[in-house]
Amino acid sequence: MFLLKNEEPLLIQKKSIDNLEEEIDTFRRALAVVKNQIREVKQKMAQQLSENELDIYDAHISILDDPELIDKTIDLITIQKVCADFAINVVAREYIELLEQLDDEYLSARAKDIDEVSSAVVKSIQGKSNQAIELTKPVIIVADKISTHQISVLETRFVLGIITAQGGATDHSSILYNAMGIPAIVGVGSQLNTVQYFNSIILDAEQGLIRIDPDPETLKAFEAQYESHRVEEKINLQSSHLPARTASGKHIKVFANIGNAKEAKEAQLRGADGVGLLRTEFCFLDRKTLPSEDEQYEMYKQMLDELPGKEVIIRLIDIGSDKMVSYIEMDEEENPALGIRALRLGFKHYDSLLRPQIRALLRLSAAFDIQLLFPMIATQQGLKDIKEAIHKEMIILKTEGVAVNTSIPMGIMVEIPNVALMPELFVDDVDFFSFGTNDLAQYMMAADRTNTSVASYLPKAIPGILKLIEKVTEIAHDRGKWVGICGGLAADTKLIETFIGFGVDELSMPSALIPKTKAFIRELE
Template identity: 30%
Template sequence: MTAKRQDLLNMLCDLSDLSALVTGSENIENFLQRTVLLVSGHLETPVCSIYLYDETADELVLKATVGLNPEAVDRVRMGSGQGLVGTVMASSQPVCEGHASQSPRFRYFPETDELLYESFLAVPIRKGVVKIGVLVVQHTEPDYFDTTDITALKATAAQLAAVLENARLLMDLQRMCSIPEKLACNQSFIKGQRAAGGFAFGRARVWGKSHVRLIAGPDTSESGDMADFRRAIGQTAAQLDALQRRCAERLPESASLIFAAHFMMLKDPKFIDRMVEKIESGSPATRAVRDVAGQYIQLFTDSPHPYIREKVSDIEDLAGRLMSNLVPLADDQNGNSGGKVVIARELYPSELLKLAAESVAGIVLANGGVTSHVAIISRSLKIPMVVVQCPELMHLDEGTPVLIDGDVGNVFVDPDKTVIDRYDARNQARRQVPVAAEPQPAGPTRTLDGTRIHLLANINLLAELPLAGQMGAAGIGLYRTEFPFLIRPSFPSETEQYLVYRKVVESMTGKPVVFRTLDIGGEKTLSYADAETEPNPELGLRSIRFTLAYRDIFEQQVRAILRAAAGSRTPAIMFPLISSVDDFRKARQVVTDCLDQLRAEGLEHHDHPAIGMMVELPAVVESMAEFAAEADFFAIGTNDFVQYMLGVDRSNKRVADYYRPEHPSVLRALNRVVRVAIEHKKPISICGEMAHDETMIPFLLGIGMRRLSIDPQFMPAVRTCITGLTIDACQAYAGELLAAGSVSAVREILSRQPNLAA
């Protein structure tokens, strides 16, 4: 038996009596640290680390290490499937890399100082089906670990599992018990997920706490007479008017509806007059506002209708504004968000617009999740946003300094001067560098061998139209019409939609514009639609199914599009989530009926729009020939296409690793769809994240895709990528990828980064 094997056997024997290790430790952290020291010593590795699984956040957290920077403990976090450590957790299999930094799965955390260590070995720590964590060893010498090390580390992890499970449980209990007292994340640095880029530094405003605190109960003696109350009413109305004007400037789609409920309540006798009556009866003004607002809040909270329950926030907001004008606070903790970093559990799009109108500095969502439309609006408004799994942030003291880095997803609570100075220096350097969003060439984008590729823009909000023009977009390949619905508190009328769509058409000055009809449902819900809660909304009454079920809403939108497109040369209407030729025909018939109505009414409109459909469902793949005989054009929505092809909810962190655009079935289905469209001479474009993924663009060009519809911000990088490719090389590359029969085989080909310019 070799000396190394004997050492490994001795290590297993030492670990067999874990009770001594536990009883000899001062606390849990000390036990974990003694464990990594023991394993490191026996395996003769300079680095050993333990990552424990935080089930609430679905993240691995570095809890103990020898060899890495000790300051990285509790700071380094990664989701299942992220990096080499996350891959171990997701696959439940060991990972051994002789040159870790060269692995496509490698993810570097600057806090760890781990670039010195080339050899990497990690094994999962599990007890039955329960995920506990990952045990990692690293070495500076390449190819240091062999099968003996893997076997020994697996056995070590198995022996540690039971004790580490208890350690993790105790740490969870400690965290839970400390929540009511203070910020239980127990750190000034929180690693989160980026939702909208940018940097913000300001004092915290805890959303839902500032106004709720003002109306929940008196902090001081009640005060205010009728004159004070009337003055507060006038101040509140003036503030709302100013906010509404700023909101309409930044988002014309919002029109005058964002604060409509506030204005109506200010003029509602049943609301304001009840406060007046209480004041006339001898109640202080502050108590009158609290009492009446509390009655309405309770009434709305008890409603069975979601759209009425949502109005609770409007009452809290309005009553809070009245209270802050009655009892101004010297420290400006009266709910105004200007220049603040807002901490919130969740936000509705309409609430986000209110914050934008107040010139909020940045936003932290403290509940670990963000809907895509809220993130999109935040990006469109250039408001930095970070998502963290730290609900305890909602207990943060109002006014605490908070710094957020939306580019990477970092949050610093009460940062020291060094951190602030570092970010200030970075931002000053950025301001001195020419902005990447300088005007781009307006001419056609061509590959190295001269093939034209149409770069079209995805547009969510009118505020993005100038950037699309600045980036040289050849037109709008996807205008998401749901956003004017999402940011309003009620269904927009035909006229209101017409005004928005007309601005879209006019901004393109003759370039093509594709309007996707209302795509709501799933995560994009309209509370005011008062729809029934569905057990599986992604497979429920969403997109074209919703509009076909509510034909009056569908007709209003189609009429608005047709009227807005009057005088345009190339307008197009596209239906989302089509699953059968029958659905497409029903939707197209709505357009035909609307054309007949507009002719009969004598209203100016476009008479012959192109009518196409999204390719998002597997059902379309086998029926593409039939669809090509009916539709004028196609657009592949890769985000939903991958989700439905693989049966993966991409917003569910537990299965996120199964969401793989590079899956052979996805690639082959895309190839079939594109081939049929080309054979029938029907234009086809691709949108979604795959369209701007530079690793996938050569494949897309190789299978015949010539239209990419992407967010304007990605156009410079995508244009640069395309101009360095040749179609012949892309076709050969695509053929190689299509021949690969497994995800790992595809990934191996993608990782080679071949020269596709020849």
């Protein structure tokens, strides 16, 4: 069992400030950063949760978009000359108190939402990250309360169950437990405080039953029941480490999408054949300064160490658009998804942003089986530029005496329609293509994928995308190149047979879906 200590209360001091503009800027940037965190978590959960459940994240975003909340905070900063974290906290408290006074269960649950997102803004202003619960073995978590953000980033394989003192059935946390299949009992009340860390606990969420220090017989009976359930899960997992072949022997690689060391471990555990998309954004988000080359080297190495002998495809930086950072000057753009993002941003700040990443990755290329994937390529020139930059760094590193794999495979994302329509322009200069179906759908349908009011357009792109995948695969195979899919469609069981039919070489998806997907492929003809 794991007793989660209450988080240290946020220390928010009333400090007076001189530079009003800078403070307001800090506030606005923090809003943007937290909104992006929420969007990211939402995206991560998209495959586990239903539309309705995903609304939780939109509700959190709309709090941060609230004009009153923003104006009142800025007024407070301007009039009283106080620091941004103090100001947002005062304003948020006002709303929380007002909602709690209403004596309405539903609205006081919303007060918790305001508390959670405003605390996240305060943390972002103070340069603290949103605290994750670090687990190392399977436990029942006992806590006063857990934030939706903490739940969303939980390492679920270590979570046997959750018991919290606070909370109710209408809480967003409860909705998430259900959706994620975590046995949980919430709102137990202050009697939970008597639980000690050495107690053993039986948690039977189906019966709504908690037993602290059960007698040996009860425990034994419960354990037997629990064990049979576990064995079943284990069998599924074991077969997942074998390659996925259809009955007629067609083989397709099933890879994982990962974004940090935790997910790398998860990929290994779930039987990923490799990694089809290693997102490097985690190195850049949630921090106040640019990561140095050495820092990045360490972060990537940590992930690669979790994946011994595996083929790992690493995508170069894709920030900008809906993923922003505070330490790089980003101009306000009318349409950031169509603006200076990914490598376009990377080249704009080449020496501080892109070059350290290229060097860090090349330094790892001799020891690990890595390949480089370039995001947001639209033109031949764009591809030429990044390849030249990489070759230049290879030469410099070699003169520095660093071992480099000079024939490191390089590929491009197929997410901009021009690439999908004209693969022949690129095929001779790449080793592979990787379809980013989410962005491709957004650009094909002219429907912003972060805007829920146009969400219904995106699935309509599927027939068009299938056509493009077929064509690109044909052209790529003609020249001995391979094709993967790393967007949301890769794990769609309605489409996998079609992909295999096209000859797609690799599918990359969240690790949790790999055992299921491999089992599904084995059932195919």
